Amino acid sequence: MDSCVIPLRHGGLSLVQTTDFFYPLVEDPYMMGRIACANVLSDLYAMGITECDNMLMLLSLSQKMNEKDRERVTPLMIRGFRDAAEEGGTSVTGGQTVINPWIIVGGVATVVCQPNEFIMPDGAVPGDVLVLTKPLGTRVAVNAHQWLDQPEKWNRIKLVVTKEEVKEAYNEAMFSMATLNRTAASLMHKYQAHAATDVTGFGLLGHANNLAAQQKNEVAFVIHNLPIIAKMSAISKACGNLFNLLQGRSAETSGGLLVCLPREQAAKFCSEMKSLSSAQGASNGAWIIGIVEKGDRRARIIDKPRIIEVPPRGSQGANQDNSAANPEQCGDVS
Amino acid sequence: MDSCVIPLRHGGLSLVQTTDFFYPLVEDPYMMGRIACANVLSDLYAMGITECDNMLMLLSLSQKMNEKDRERVTPLMIRGFRDAAEEGGTSVTGGQTVINPWIIVGGVATVVCQPNEFIMPDGAVPGDVLVLTKPLGTRVAVNAHQWLDQPEKWNRIKLVVTKEEVKEAYNEAMFSMATLNRTAASLMHKYQAHAATDVTGFGLLGHANNLAAQQKNEVAFVIHNLPIIAKMSAISKACGNLFNLLQGRSAETSGGLLVCLPREQAAKFCSEMKSLSSAQGASNGAWIIGIVEKGDRRARIIDKPRIIEVPPRGSQGANQDNSAANPEQCGDVS
Numbered sequence: 124m125d126s127c128v129i130p131l132r133h134g135g136l137s138l139v140q141t142t143d144f145f146y147p148l149v150e151d152p153y154m155m156g157r158i159a160c161a162n163v164l165s166d167l168y169a170m171g172i173t174e175c176d177n178m179l180m181l182l183s184l185s186q187k188m189n190e191k192d193r194e195r196v197t198p199l200m201i202r203g204f205r206d207a208a209e210e211g212g213t214s215v216t217g218g219q220t221v222i223n224p225w226i227i228v229g230g231v232a233t234v235v236c237q238p239n240e241f242i243m244p245d246g247a248v249p250g251d252v253l254v255l256t257k258p259l260g261t262r263v264a265v266n267a268h269q270w271l272d273q274p275e276k277w278n279r280i281k282l283v284v285t286k287e288e289v290k291e292a293y294n295e296a297m298f299s300m301a302t303l304n305r306t307a308a309s310l311m312h313k314y315q316a317h318a319a320t321d322v323t324g325f326g327l328l329g330h331a332n333n334l335a336a337q338q339k340n341e342v343a344f345v346i347h348n349l350p351i352i353a354k355m356s357a358i359s360k361a362c363g364n365l366f367n368l369l370q371g372r373s374a375e376t377s378g379g380l381l382v383c384l385p386r387e388q389a390a391k392f393c394s395e396m397k398s399l400s401s402a403q404g405a406s407n408g409a410w411i412i413g414i415v416e417k418g419d420r421r422a423r424i425i426d427k428p429r430i431i432e433v434p435p436r437g438s439q440g441a442n443q444d445n446s447a448a449n450p451e452q453c454g455d456v457s
Numbered sequence: 458m459d460s461c462v463i464p465l466r467h468g469g470l471s472l473v474q475t476t477d478f479f480y481p482l483v484e485d486p487y488m489m490g491r492i493a494c495a496n497v498l499s500d501l502y503a504m505g506i507t508e509c510d511n512m513l514m515l516l517s518l519s520q521k522m523n524e525k526d527r528e529r530v531t532p533l534m535i536r537g538f539r540d541a542a543e544e545g546g547t548s549v550t551g552g553q554t555v556i557n558p559w560i561i562v563g564g565v566a567t568v569v570c571q572p573n574e575f576i577m578p579d580g581a582v583p584g585d586v587l588v589l590t591k592p593l594g595t596r597v598a599v600n601a602h603q604w605l606d607q608p609e610k611w612n613r614i615k616l617v618v619t620k621e622e623v624k625e626a627y628n629e630a631m632f633s634m635a636t637l638n639r640t641a642a643s644l645m646h647k648y649q650a651h652a653a654t655d656v657t658g659f660g661l662l663g664h665a666n667n668l669a670a671q672q673k674n675e676v677a678f679v680i681h682n683l684p685i686i687a688k689m690s691a692i693s694k695a696c697g698n699l700f701n702l703l704q705g706r707s708a709e710t711s712g713g714l715l716v717c718l719p720r721e722q723a724a725k726f727c728s729e730m731k732s733l734s735s736a737q738g739a740s741n742g743a744w745i746i747g748i749v750e751k752g753d754r755r756a757r758i759i760d761k762p763r764i765i766e767v768p769p770r771g772s773q774g775a776n777q778d779n780s781a782a783n784p785e786q787c788g789d790v791s
Contacts, residue, residue: 127551129511131569136467138569142513142553177463179476179565181515217461219476224558231513231565235465235472 124244124337125166125320126232137236141166143323144181144229148265148376149297152196156203157301159228162323162377164211167232168308169321169380171242175213179231180204183223200228203301211303245339246317251415252389253344256307256396256408257299257379258433259327260355263368264289264296265376267358283357292352295435299352300377306399307380307409313395314388322378328371331381331422343418344383346371350410350431353438371424383415458578458671459500459654460566471570475500477657478515478563482599482710483631486530489562490537491635496657496711497564498545502642503655503714505576506568509547513565514538517557534562537635545637579673580651585749586723587678590641590730590742591633591713592767593661594689597702598623598630599710601692617691626686629769633686634711640733641714641743647729648722656712662705665715665756677752678717680705684744684765687772705758717749 126141143163147155160178167175180201184193208215218230234240267289270276304321311319320334327346335344349356349369359368366373384392389411396409410431460475477497481489494512501509514535518527542549552564568574601623604610638655645653654668661680669678683690683703693702700707718726723745730743744765 127511127513129550131510132508133467133470133569133571136470136569138510138567140511140513140551140565140567142515142551142565144515144553145555174466176465176472177461177474179461179474181476181478183561216463217474217476219478219563221479221561223561227517227555227557229553231474231476233472233474233567235467235470235569237467 125169128241131235135238137238137241138233139167139170139172139236139241140231140233142229142231144227145376147226147228151297152199153203154297154301155228156200157207158297158377160204160207160211160230161301161303163230163232165304165321165323165377167234168304169319170244171308171311171316171319172234172236172240173305173309174234174240175211175232176234177217178208178213178215180215180218181227181229181231182218182220183225183227184220185226186222186224204228204230207301207303211305242311242316242319244318244320244334245337247338247342247383247415248317248340249342249415249417250386251317251383252386252411253346253413253415254382254384254389254392254409255322255327255350255379255412256304256382257302257322258350258352259322259373259375259378260292260352260368261296261300261376261378262366262374263355263359264292264352268293280358280361283361284354288354291435291438292354295352298436304380307382307396310392310395311382314384314392317383317385319380319382321380322375324374326367326372326374327381328422328424331371334381335420335422338420341417341420342415343420344413344415344422346413346422346424346428348410348412348429348431349424350412350433353432353434356430356432369428369430459503462575465569469572471572471575472567473501473504473506473570473575474565474567476563476565478561479710481560481562485631486533487537488631488635490534491541492631492711493562494538494541494545494564495635495637497566499638499655499657499711501566501568502638503653504578505642505645505650505653506570506574507639507643508568508574509545509566510568511551512542512547512549514549514552515561515563515565516552516554517559517561518554519560520556520558538562538564541635541637545639576645576650576653578652578654578668579671581672581676581717581749582651582674583676583749583751584720585651585717586720586745587680587747587749588716588718588723588726588743589656589661589684589713589746590638590716591636591656592684592686593656593707593709593712594626594686594702595630595634595710595712596700596708597689597693598626598686602627614692614695617695618688622688625769625772626688628771629686632770638714641716641730644726644729645716648718648726651717651719653714653716655714656709658708660701660706660708661715662756662758665705668715669754669756672754675751675754676749677754678747678749678756680747680756680758680762682744682746682763682765683758684746684767687766687768690764690766703762703764
């Protein structure tokens with residue numbers, strides 16, 4: 124499970140908490156703070172929890188930075204973390220900072236819940252539909268962006284992508300990683316989600332497998348569609364299938380929720396996600412990506428999945444509706 | 458405050474939590490795990506909290522270790538952490554591990570409390586007595602132990618201490634750091650403690666100052682006695698007052714609780730601490746170290762404090778009663 128759930132000594136309440144920390148992957152320290160916070164909270168959101176009672180921030184500052192850089196960067200990271208926490212309706216009270224060779228940023232999210240506040244991720248049934256709430260490809264976008272300054276690496280991809288497209292994709296990845304999965308968590312209740320997880324270091328297929336393994340029923344997850352930040356699948360192919368993106372193995376940071384929904388709810392979930400997201404100025408949506416059938420509690424991607432190219436926010440294609448909010452598009456779903 | 462206290466949405470309950478992580482300072486990975494756990498829990502114990510609902514473990518493994526060493530050391534650290542958590546009546550559910558140049562070990566302790574379970578650290582009144590529940594000098598002992606293999610450094614202290622004494626002191630420090638402050642937390646309730654904190658990175662005086670600054674009443678803390686692991690004050694002096702141990706500035710790891718007790722309770726607190734500790738096979742006790750008087754919310758150590766040499770467990774002097782469990786020994790206390 125994405126968070127631990129501990130029954131408390133006090134009338135029916137549960138303590139739910141999670142921790143995560145990692146190394147910076149975007150250059151903007153403020154955005155890095157936001158991403159770290161969104162990433163920690165995401166484990167609560169994956170359980171349909173929309174509130175958080177407290178956050179701690181964990182920070183290690185690099186001994187290799189000079190005093191001046193450290194004094195410039197640290198407050199920005201902390202502010203980004205705090206701002207994202209505030210957006211999540213919570214606050215940061217406590218934490219710990221050490222000096223270390225590398226920068227580390229992360230946190231702890233804790234909430235005390237009544238039983239109806241969280242959705243145990245084990246209720247998928249055959250016929251359910253799988254929805255993903257952020258596009259894949261964040262790690263590819265971050266790496267491609269680093270290659271802008273590395274001619275040898277850039278040469279491998281310059282035939283399939285422009286510098287402008289890489290910058291747009293990097294920007295999209297950064298904002299996507301910094302977006303809270305809170306709206307998705309709240310819609311999980313409205314549309315009676317049966318199970319969910321968030322997509323992070325193990326990639327879409329890794330987390331789908333973990334989720335499938337936890338199900339009470341004998342089900343399998345079959346993934347037909349891969350919504351990917353535009354051009355990232357081309358980059359991946361040009362690099363000999365970089366990070367196994369198209370196999371669902373590319374690590375994501377602060378990825379979307381993978382949600383199992385009753386078939387009749389999935390399209391409505393996607394459409395409300397899309398309208399709420401754009402109302403908040405985000406271009407994130409939700410995509411129907413697969414189905415749940417009877418099986419041996421594993422997940423797989425079909426042989427030739429449909430790649431949904433998700434245009435970066437602000438780009439020309441950003442206003443197209445590509446949310447595929449229609450279960451019939453998932454091959455044998457009907 | 459040592460922990461953050463967050464009022465919850467549920468009937469009068471509070472969420473209390475704390476986090477701490479640091480770099481290993483003893484060579485034994487199992488003991489290091491225990492120390493890390495004791496150190497995290499200590500922030501709860503300082504508030505008189507004796508229960509913990511959940512712990513998370515935070516771990517970064519060193520990239521510089523080879524696979525074999527990593528596989529040997531990691532399970533031992535985790536087991537030490539878990540064993541100490543179990544001794545504290547709690548368990549470790551969750552955590553995060555990363556690879557990093559340096560090893561980092563730490564955790565998060567969380568509890569949901571009713572108001573009578575914790576003691577806000579702000580109730581000291583003039584006439585109170587200050588008690589310390591572990592001896593000082595852990596950092597000096599750890600460093601002196603490293604010097605056994607560094608002739609240049611060893612030469613500075615070899616006139617005041619033997620190798621055997623350094624090994625005994627290191628052992629004492631290791632076991633002391635790994636000892637939970639849980640007994641002290643429970644006695645804080647029995648003997649109506651007015652405030653407490655735990656002594657860690659800022660040293661005795663640093664934490665005493667922090668505690669004094671938080672008091673509701675205009676009080677000052679005056680420290681007369683310094684219980685120190687035997688020979689560590691001699692080492693400190695021989696090194697030009699190493700770490701400012703005798704000024705109360707030497708960092709401690711997982712140090713004791715500094716507790717403000719009503720004058721008539723302090724001796725009983727110390728004597729029960731001592732008997733409970735020895736029943737558990739620990740030689741930790743408790744020492745009356747100072748008094749609370751009217752003042753400007755600061756702490757100070759008198760000019761020539763009495764050094765209480767605390768013999769290492771297992772050593773010849775270990776069975777002497779040196780707990781100074783008598784307020785009259787604090788100069789002008791009467």
